[in-house]
Every structure is written in structure tokens, then in C-alpha cells.
Amino acid sequence: MLAIEASNVVKSFGDFTALKSISLNIRKGEFVAITGKSGSGKSTLFYSLSGLDVIDSGHVLVLGNNIHNLPQEDLHDFRNTKMGFVFQFHYLVSELTGLENILLPAKKKNLHKEKREYALYLLDYFAIAHCKDKLPSQMSGGERQRVAVARSLIMNPEIIFADEPTGNLDSINSEIVMNIFREINLKNKTTVILITHDDEYAHLADKEIRLKDGEIESDISHKK
Numbered sequence: 711m712l713a714i715e716a717s718n719v720v721k722s723f724g725d726f727t728a729l730k731s732i733s734l735n736i737r738k739g740e741f742v743a744i745t746g747k748s749g750s751g752k753s754t755l756f757y758s759l760s761g762l763d764v765i766d767s768g769h770v771l772v773l774g775n776n777i778h779n780l781p782q783e784d785l786h787d788f789r790n791t792k793m794g795f796v797f798q799f800h801y802l803v804s805e806l807t808g809l810e811n812i813l814l815p816a817k818k819k820n821l822h823k824e825k826r827e828y829a830l831y832l833l834d835y836f837a838i839a840h841c842k843d844k845l846p847s848q849m850s851g852g853e854r855q856r857v858a859v860a861r862s863l864i865m866n867p868e869i870i871f872a873d874e875p876t877g878n879l880d881s882i883n884s885e886i887v888m889n890i891f892r893e894i895n896l897k898n899k900t901t902v903i904l905i906t907h908d909d910e911y912a913h914l915a916d917k918e919i920r921l922k923d924g925e926i927e928s929d930i931s932h933k934k
């Protein structure tokens with residue numbers, strides 16, 4: 711089964727068409743980099759493929775589910791359990807601690823007690839155990855980003871969507887975050903869809919989909 715199958719996805723904002731009939735397939739367990747210049751439509755594609763925003767036409771199957779046809783409640787539930795998100799501008803909840811932020815997706819399913827141990831493991835594993843009781847404002851940018859990555863993993867999702875997760879990080883922290891993604895892809899066979907402007911990271915992916923002006927400019931496999 712494919713992780714994602716998109717056909718002729720069109721998305722506009724007013725009379726500006728940000729995605730012009732995008733079709734793509736992403737296999738389960740694949741590590742895919744989405745690249746392209748600023749404004750080429752990467753984040754819009756991220757929102758369209760994950761059902762975080764509506765599309766004008768076309769369809770998107772995620773793990774065989776036509777997500778743009780699911781009732782809102784089912785879509786929320788599907789996203790919460792099958793997909794993990796790391797946003798371009800990390801959306802940690804400022805009033806919640808590191809641990810509470812990581813447990814947020816579990817809390818929605820009333821699974822925060824069961825997931826607490828895994829959250830503590832992730833804090834430890836990502837070397838941010840000292841951020842357990844800190845608020846985001848008391849963490850460094852790299853720590854916040856690792857909390858966001860830990861949160862995206864807490865439900866053991868099948869697909870991780872990450873929009874420039876290393877965008878605001880120095881090279882050491884970028885390397886840490888990228889290694890985490892590669893490891894979960896290799897170990898857990900999690901499908902990773904990574905938006906990046908960094909050519910070096912894009913080359914580490916199995917496949918690179920490059921956007922230009924809302925269209926796929928190239929779709930290159932890096933696997934030998």
C-alpha cells in the first residue's frame with residue numbers, strides 16, 4: 711500500500727494558484743525530501759497532503775483513505791493517530807511544559823497515562839530530559855525543536871510530516887534532529903516527508919521532489 715497517493719491536486723488562494731495539479735506517490739517507509747525555492751508551494755503541499763487545509767480539486771489518499779472526504783472528526787482522529795507533524799514555525803503550547811507538550815496528542819485520545827513512560831524515554835533519548843518541566847520560553851531553539859519532534863513521535867505515527875524542522879537551528883542541532891528522523895525511518899520504517907531547503911539533507915532522502923511555481927519540477931530517486 712502507498713503511504714500517500716495524490717492525484718491532480720489543485721490549491722488556490724483567491725485567484726492565485728499555489729498548487730497546479732500535483733500528482734505524486736510516496737511509498738510506505740520511504741524518506742522523501744520536498745525542496746524548492748521560497749514560495750514554490752512546499753508548505754501548501756504539506757497542508758494539502760495531510761488534510762490540514764482543504765483543496766480545490768483532485769484527491770489525496772493517505773494509507774488508502776480519501777482524507778479530503780472524511781468527516782472532520784474522523785480526519786482529526788486519523789491525523790492524530792497516523793501522522794506526526796513538525797511545523798515550520800514550531801507550535802509548542804507556551805503554557806505547557808516539555809513533557810506536557812510531548813503528551814498532547816496522547817491526551818486527545820486519553821492515553822497520556824499510558825504514553826508517559828514513552829515520553830520520558832523520548833526526552834531522555836533526545837537529550838532534553840532537563841526540559842521536562844520547563845516551559846518553551848525557557849528552552850533553547852534546538853531544545854524546542856527536539857520537543858516538537860518528540861511530540862510528533864508520541865503516537866508512533868506511520869507518517870511524519872516535517873516542514874523545515876531544522877530551519878532555525880545551527881548545524882549541530884540540525885544534525886541531531888536529522889539523525890532522529892533517519893533513525894525512526896530506518897528502525898521503525900516510519901514514512902518521513904521532509905521539507906528542506908538544504909541540499910545536503912535532501913540528498914540523504916530516498917527521493918527528492920522538487921517544486922517550482924506550484925508544479926513538480928523533478929522527482930528524483932537517490933536510491934542506488
Ligand SMILES: Nc1ncnc2c1ncn2[C@@H]1O[C@H](COP(=O)(O)OP(=O)(O)OP(=O)(O)O)[C@@H](O)[C@H]1O
Binds near residue numbers: 754
Ligand atoms: N494563506 C495564504 N493566502 C494567500 N497566499 C498564500 C497563502 N499561503 C501561501 N500563499 C502563497 O502560496 C505560495 C506558496 O506558499 P508556500 O507557503 O507553500 O511556499 P513555501 O514553498 O513553503 O515557501 P517557504 O520556503 O518560504 O516556506 C506563495 O506564493 C504564498 O505567497
Ligand SMILES: [Mg+2]
Binds near residue numbers: 752753754798873
Ligand atoms: Mg514553507
